[in-house]
Amino acid sequence: MSIFIFSDTHLTTKFNQRKFDKLADLIKKSNQVIINGDFWEGLVINFDQFLNSRWKELFPLLKEKKAIYIYGNHDDDYFSDDRVFQFCDKAVKEYYLETPKQKYFFTHGQHFLFPKQPLDYKLTPSPIKEEFFHFVQLLIFTIFGPFAYPKKFNDMTIEQRKQLTSMENILICGHTHRPEHRKSLNFIDLGAFNYGYANYMWINNEGNFELKSEKY
Numbered sequence: 001m002s003i004f005i006f007s008d009t010h011l012t013t014k015f016n017q018r019k020f021d022k023l024a025d026l027i028k029k030s031n032q033v034i035i036n037g038d039f040w041e042g043l044v045i046n047f048d049q050f051l052n053s054r055w056k057e058l059f060p061l062l063k064e065k066k067a068i069y070i071y072g073n074h075d076d077d078y079f080s081d082d083r084v085f086q087f088c089d090k091a092v093k094e095y096y097l098e099t100p101k102q103k104y105f106f107t108h109g110q111h112f113l114f115p116k117q118p119l120d121y122k123l124t125p126s127p128i129k130e131e132f133f134h135f136v137q138l139l140i141f142t143i144f145g146p147f148a149y150p151k152k153f154n155d156m157t158i159e160q161r162k163q164l165t166s167m168e169n170i171l172i173c174g175h176t177h178r179p180e181h182r183k184s185l186n187f188i189d190l191g192a193f194n195y196g197y198a199n200y201m202w203i204n205n206e207g208n209f210e211l212k213s214e215k216y
Helices: 017-029 047-051 054-064 082-086 127-144 158-164
Strands: 003-006 032-036 068-070 090-092 094-098 103-107 169-173 180-182 187-189 197-203 209-215
Touching (some): 017 054, 032 103, 047 082, 054 082, 068 103
Parallel strands (some): 032 068, 103 169, 169 187
Antiparallel strands (some): 094 103, 180 187
C-alpha cells in the first residue's frame, strides 16, 4: 500500500502540462489517492466546465486508484453533483484512516485555519477576483517559494486542536497553501499542489508518512 495525498490544485479550464504530468506520475505510482480539498476552482469555473476540461484525463487514473475526495471551500459539495464519482469512489467532508502505525484524520480546514470561514458560510463565485488572487499567489510563490505565507496561517491552540479530533490522530489539512508539520499538535498542512510547487504526502504500507515539496 502506498497512499498519495494532495490538496489545493485549484484546477480550471487552463491546462498546465507540467502540472498534469507530475500529478499523473504520482497517481500512477500510488495504490490509492486522497484529494484533500480544492481539487478544482469552483469560484472561477462551473462543474460542467471542469468535467469537460483537459484535466478529465486524470479521471481514469483517479478511479483506478479508488480515490477519496474530500470537499474543500473552493470545490464545496454545493458546487457539484453526483458526477464527482467520475473521478472518485467516495466524496466526503472528512475522512478517517487507521493504519498499523498511525491514525489519520483528513479534512480541508477552512473552518479553523486562516482564512477561517463559519460552518454555514457559502462562497459566491467571483471569477475576476479569484483569477487576480491566484495571479498574486503565483507571483508570491515564484519569488518566495511554498513557505511564503506566515506560520500564523496554521495557528491553533491545544484546546482548539482537541476539539477537532483526538490528539492520537494525525490531523491532515490543506487550505492555507502553506506546508507545515507541527509535531506538538500532531498536525500537518499539506500546502498547495500549485504555482509550480508539488507539495504532497505519502503514507506507506506500515502507516508511516513522508512529506514532499518539489518543483514541477
